[in-house]
Amino acid sequence: MDKWTQTAWLIPLFPLTAFLILTALGRSYRRAGVIIGSLGSLGAFAYSLFILVDRLANSPLDYNKSFEWLAIGSYSLRIGFEITNLTSLMLSVVAFISFLVQLYSAGYMKNDERITVFYGYVSLFTFSMLGLVLSDNLLSLYIFWELVGVCSFLLIGFWFTLPKARAAAKKAFIVTRIGDVGLLLAILLLFWYMPEHALDFTTIQSVFDGQSGAITNGITTLIALLIFVGAIGKSGQFPLHVWLPDAMEGPTPISALIHAATMVAAGVFLIARTFDIFQDSAAAMETIAYVGGFTAIFAATVALAQNDLKRILAYSTVSQLGYMMMALGLGSLTGGIFHLITHAFFKALLFLGAGSVIHAVHTQNINEMGGLSSKMRVTTWTFAIGALALSGIPPFSGFWSKDVILAVAWDTNPLLFVIGLATAFITALYMSRLFILVFRGRPSAASAGANESPAVMTLPLIVLAVFAAASGFIETPWNGWFGKWLTDGPEEVHASGVAIVGSVAVGLLGLYIGWLVYGKKRLSLAARQEKKPWFVNMLERGWYIxxxxxxxxxxxxxxxxxxxxxxxxxxxxxxxxxxxxxxxxxxxxxxxxxxxxxxxxxxxxxxxxxxxxxxxxxxxxxx
Amino acid sequence: MLPSYLTMAAILFCIGLYGALVKRNAVVVLLSLELMLNAVNLNLIAFSKYGVVPSLTGQIFSLFTITVAAAEAAIGVAILIALFRMRGTVNVDEFDKMRR
Amino acid sequence: MFNIAFTGEFTAFFVFSAIMICGAVLMISLDKVVHMVISMAAVFLGLAGMFVLLEAEFVAFVQVLIYAGAVSILMIFGIMMTKHHAGETEPAKPIHQSLAAIAALSLFGVLFYAIRTTTFPEPAVFQQSEDNTMAIGELLYTGYVIPFELLSVLLTVAFIGAIVLAKKEAD
CATH class of the missing domain: 1.20.5 (Single alpha-helices involved in coiled-coils or other helix-helix interfaces)
Known part of the structure; x- marks a missing residue:
């Protein structure tokens, strides 16, 4: 138990201080704003890295420190922070992605008038997410949960002069609010039924883990489902996924942040944090698994027909989050979190890469792009790595995390295994379509004058590409070290030949078909655009949801x-x-x-x- | 006889009151005020003879009242003349300065 | 009240009150302001007569002197100084007029009711002095000398004030 862990509450204060300074400075300090905002995240990242290293090296016990916040009669409400393996990992990832995004934004948002405000919002966003991760009880988690929602509202509507951005911000806020009501109800129910009204995770764990019978099965299922409703809202699961694609109206770095580190990760993290409740209720687990599976394949099909670069990635995020939910629902905490981490890296990479492309060609329609590979080499290569990771091609990270999930599904639920495979296939297909249309082929009018983005933007891409390529090796079918470290359970080795072969096969097949259709022009471009079968229209509109x-x-x-x-x-x-x-x-x-x-x-x-x-x-x- | 005198005074007083409230010419309003004062005088004198303790005090008092009334009439007419010089009229309903 | 013997005092009272009420009503209802002042003088004279009935000869004398003489003349001067075609046009305020009439009538009703329901105690026998004027003069210069002097100051002030007010502004 070293001093870093004991003072972990300082971590969220770095970005909070940055936010306060930026707000106080005002808009005129453009360069200082960038530096202060980035330093806030960098400080938080460094601090959480120390903690992570300590936990990796010594694997100490969970550290929890709290103080009494409110005393009402005999009841006392405590508030504090808790460092577990899961939270230390999440802290590092969140701070890391946030730092890279801020670094990248220095280039991407360079000409924006309100760049200082932007950095202030991002710092507040990072603070909220770090606070959410550190919370040791549901109530303070809920406070930060709402703060995350507010920040996403501010950032999606950052360009509030555009009516679409305003509408998207409102939509994100209102739709996630529906989920938040579920979470609030769950917290109230927990408060009502828990012994001594305890809301901290340690007590929740002991109450539900020990099968103490303090809470009846029906109530447990109800609480679990209500928490899941909250997660549905934040993590963009069906049927509350509609805000996530629209949230693309915000600046692209924000999309990366929302999709990789902060907003959507909150839902998965919440379920992981309260996983003991879910494990007590088979019905809730099943619901999560099926909702996740359905969301995965549903969003993947929609992504297939989109023409907007960022919307494809957005639906892809919805789909991958469905994957994570499916893993959690199948009881694999490791799979869910593992995929969350790898997805954070490669999806941040993809979004930042997409931002780089949009920065260069000034359009988001992939049909108007093409031939960028020769002009933007760094972006192309890093984007390719991200796309391969997302498509689940070995040895990139996405393959390993998907493999864990598919292996669990093969063991427990064949139907979901099939759905997962189909999703992986469609994912590979739409990623190859995206990549080929954007980077291969003849240069279009829009991409004629495109140039590689400045170093401050490509550097985060390269760093993220390294992580997207390599982060998968912490958990392989032959080495269950990550799962053991994360869950403190026995080392699971889930080498499943079917899963490995299946996922590699569908991934390659998807890429190949994509190449056939879009790369070799077996289907002419004109035919694609003129003849739009009704289901393509339906997919383009997102199943008319x-x-x-x-x-x-x-x-x-x-x-x-x-x-x-x-x-x-x-x-x-x-x-x-x-x-x-x-x-x-x-x-x-x-x-x-x-x-x-x-x-x-x-x-x-x-x-x-x-x-x-x-x-x-x-x-x-x-x- | 006392009630008769008192009733007589009340009649005079009420007629004077009515005149003071209704008449437009300020001079007539002043006259009506004199009428009301006279009614009071009648009361004083009547009580000085028929009161519980008859004495000359009532008559003295009515003398004072008459003096004050005479002063009041003089001042009133002077004010009316000044007003007439300023506004060109002595109609009471054209003096509404209190409204503003 | 109707079984009162027709004594001399009652007859005189009746005549005087008839004069006064007629005068007062005429003053209210006549058109020309000068006529009003003259009917008002009739009221003053009737009142002086009533004072004589009440054995207040000096006050009656003063009443004739000041009211019927001075005040009436003053009013006529006032009329002459302000409005040469002195006439009272009918006020165009019927609501105001009828309300005033109702108010005056009901006030009279209240007073009349109060007078009628009060039982006045029998007065002690009042021994009038031989010379009313002398008795009043003695009282004024003994018991009421300070109010008397104050009143003379008041009269002086009023007299100066009246001059200042009526004086031409242009000077």
Missing amino acids: DELYIALFVKPLKLLSSMLLAFDTHVVGGVVRFAGAAVSTAGRTAARLQNGQAQTYGLAAIIGFVIIVVAIVGRRFLP
Whole structure:
């Protein structure tokens, strides 16, 4: 237990300080803003790296420190932080990705007027996520959870002059809010049913792990499902995935941050953190597995038909998060977190690479790109590594993490194994399509003048490419070291020939078919664009989920609200207006008495006097 | 006889009051005020004879009242003349400075 | 109240009150301001008569002197100085007028009710002195000398004030 671990609460303070300084400085300090923001993340990363190294080397016990925050009667609410293997790993990854994104943004956002504000938001975002990871109880986790939501709202709507960005920010906020309600209800239920109303993870673990029977099975399932609803919202799972593709309206570095390190990781992390609750409820686990599996294949099919570079990656994120959920639902915490880590690296890489491309060609439509490989060598190579990792081609990281999940699925649930394989195939297909359309072929008009991005942008790409290529080796089918370290359980060796062969085969097959279709032009470009079968349209629109929601929820809600508005303006407002009009009419009438003429005043005085006298005298006639 | 005198005074007072409240000409309003003061005088004198403790005090008091009323009439007419010089009218309802 | 014997005092009271009410009503209802002042003088004279009935000869004398004489003349001067075609046009405020009438009538009702329901105790026998004027003069210069002097100051102030007010502004 070294001093780094004991002072881990300092980690989120680095970006928070950066945020406060940036807010205080204002917009004029552009260069200082970049440096301060990046230093905040770098400091947090260095600090969490020390902790991670310590835990890797010594594997000490979990460290928990808290202080009493509120005392209500006999109940005391404690707040604090906890360092486990999982949190130390998450801290490092979050701070690392955040630092790279900020480094990259120095180039990408160079000409933006509000770059200092941007760095402030990113720092706040990083702070919230680090705080969320460090939280030792559900309540403080929820606070940071909401902060993450606010920051994503701010950053997605960063270019708030664009109506689409505004709409996307609102959508992200509202849709994730639905999930947040679930999480809040889960916390309330836990508070109600837990012994001594404890909300910290250690107690939750001991209560649910020990099969103590303190909480009945039905309630456990309910709590687990409600937590999962929260995770659905944050991690963009079906049916609350709709905000994630729209969130592409934000700056591209933010997409990388949201998709790799902060926002969507929060949902998976939440489930991993409360995994003991889920393990108590088979029904909840099954739900998670199937929702995850469905989301994986559903989003992959949608990604296949998108033409917007960033939207393809967004749907790919939804799909990969489905993978993680599926792994968690199948009981493999290792698989879920492992894929979360590798995905963080290669998806951040892909988004930053996409940002580099967009920076160069000023369009997001992949049909207008092409032939960039000769002009942007670093971007091309690093993007290729990311794409191969995402497609699950060995020896890149995505292969190993996918393999863990597929191996677990092969052991427990063949149906989900098939779904996983299909998803892997489609993933490979759309990535090859994306890569070929963007980087291969003849240069298009838009890509003619494209140049390689500056070093401050390519450096993060190279670093991330190294990690995307190599980070998979911490857990291989023959070496279960990572899972043992993470879960503190027995070393699982899950060498499953079927899984390995299957995933490699579908990955290569996907790439090959993609190359056939898009690379060798077996299907001419003209034919692709003119003939759009109905299902392509359907996929392009994302299975019409948005339209369905609009018809199912938005329209009726708007109708209801317009009815309520009418009620408010005409009935409630009418009463209010009547009251106001009555008073002002009375006032006007009374004001006419004040006509400045002494005789009127005298008359009023006399009438008042007579009334008073009559009232006093008249009392004697009353019984 | 006392109630008769008091009733007489009340009649005079009320007529004066009505005139003071209604008449437009400021001179007439002043006259009505004099009428009301006279009604009061009648009361004082009546009580000085028929009161519980009859004495000359009532008459003295009414003398004072008459003096004050005479001063009031003089000042009032002077004010009216000044007003007339300024505004060109002595109609009471054209004086509404108190409104503003 | 109707079984009162027609004594001399009652007859005189009746005549005087008839004069006064007529005068007052005429003052209210006449059109020309000069006529109003003259009917007002009738009221003042009737009142002086009533004072004589009440054995207050000196006050009656003063009443005739000041009211019927000075005040009436002052008012006529006031009319002449302000409005040469002195006439009272009917006020165009029927609501105000009727409200004032109601107020005055109800005030009279209240007063009348109070007078009628009060039982006045029988007064002690008041021994009038031989010379009313002398008695008042003695009282004024003994018991009421300070109010009397104050009143003379008041009259002086009023007299100066009236001059200042009525003086032409242009000077």
